[in-house]
Amino acid sequence: MERHAQHAFEAEEVMAYLDGELEARRAAELAVHLVSCSACQEVAQGFRALSERMLSFEVERPSPAMNARVLAALDSSTSANQARTSRALDHGAWNGRPVFARPRNWAIACVVALVVTLALAIPHTRRAETLPASGRNLRNLVAVEPGLAKSQASDLEAQKVTPEDDVQSALAGAPPPPGEELKAPENVGPMIVQTASLNILATNYDQASAAIDKLAAAHGGYVEKLDAKAQTGNARELTASLRIPTKQLDGFLADVRKLGRVEEETRSNEEVSDQYVDLQARLKSARATEQRLIELLGTRTGKLQDVLEAERELARVRGEIESMQGQSTILLHRVNYATVQVDLSEEYRQVLGSGPVSTGSKLRNALVEGFRNLQDGAVGLLVFLFAVGPSLLFWLAILLVPGWFAWRRFRARAQA
């Protein structure tokens, strides 16, 4: 491995290559290099052998008993939905072929098919609409850091954090960004939610787009959403929504500005101290209510009616507490992580339009465009097939069945 250090490729890159984690261009270079370099071949072989050896840590399969509890829990949690879906699926008429021989039955079947198609299609279109929205609203959703959950718990009720609490907090959101933990900035001045947006014209688009998430990570932030657009004949565009620790915001913006020419930059601040204080106060009083109700239920001296009433009330208060905790977490996350919107576009068109262009670059531009057209065409065809394919097959099947029956009847009559 020492020998290898002088190489164009480090052993770590060979490893990343084997794991399928090397950036595409570098991976292609390494693949070529591997053909002729015995030192790198040896390194690669070493990693492969190690992975193979690790397979000797075998474990037995889980017992079937494991299924029972999980599926029982599933049924109790989705019994309502289940009833609905199984009723929709239990249309036994589908398997009897003669059913379709009568035109009346066929008409009924067509109507049923139409209804089923609609029933299947409606939730799909609804999901297609809601998905991007939920992506955009991600910043408004809960992303609980374990550190935050702890500091909240200790601040608000000086309660010991049990492992279960910890697990719960981890479950509340997808993994949070790496880096420093969130803290409630209590008694340290106003709480401010910061947002920034930058429009950048990149001189080297590939480099700049690859640099964005690295820059975010380097400043302890993360990419919330990333959209890349490449339309034929247009410059490529990339829109990234990033979350950057507020303290790192200035440094991050300074680095991003270096990616190209800044066309537009906006920043805004929103003070949320009052909102936070108010939320904490309401949370505190809800907790006090919860405590009183627990004590009340503990004594259980009242009538059954009162006990039931208290239990209902307790459930309601707990729901409220949970919701306020969620809001408070969101708020803290927004204060601690600024939202940065970066719009990166390529200077592709400008190069074409500016004055006399050499034959070489004309050819190159044509080639680039041609390749992109090809790519777009292929992608378009795939998209079309995915979008239309299933329903095409479905209707084809439905229409072919009566055709087949008609043909059979016709042939039978001809023979007779």
Add this chain to the structure above:
Amino acid sequence: MNSDDQLILEFQQGAREAFVELFERYREPIYGFFRRRLEHPARAEELAQECFLALLQNVQRYEPRASFRSYLYGIATHLVAAERRKAGREVVENEKLDDRAAGRNAAGNHDAGIWLRKALGHLEPSEREILMLREYEQLSYGEIAAVLRMPVNTVRSRLFRARAALKNQLLPVK
């Protein structure tokens, strides 16, 4: 075939079969996850169940940020951490791995298995965890980063260190 991420969203909207499919896909991997990290098979099975129950109970709060796999293994990782804290002795990991090696094992791989577990036991815990997530759970660097809450670059460099260390541990066996 639907992706995991599609299935969990479908389940979120009430499709029971989507969860059954996910459970089918991850039943054995999740059990294996706990089994390789805990001493007792019975406890591993309990925690595997708990992991799926947690997934069920929290499905309404699931948001598609990282991959579903990193979410699921994030839950599993937390359950293991909680379990170790409860046991109050995280450090005797080496012995645990050795014990397991001495115990049940597929006949053919017996020796190799023991040596490997011993060697794994000697790795630095966070490096071992990264290596195991990569080799046994087959997570990508990005997914490991999401599960363990560290930058992707750190995952890569620690994984490299772990593999180099494991190779050294295993060398004398040859």
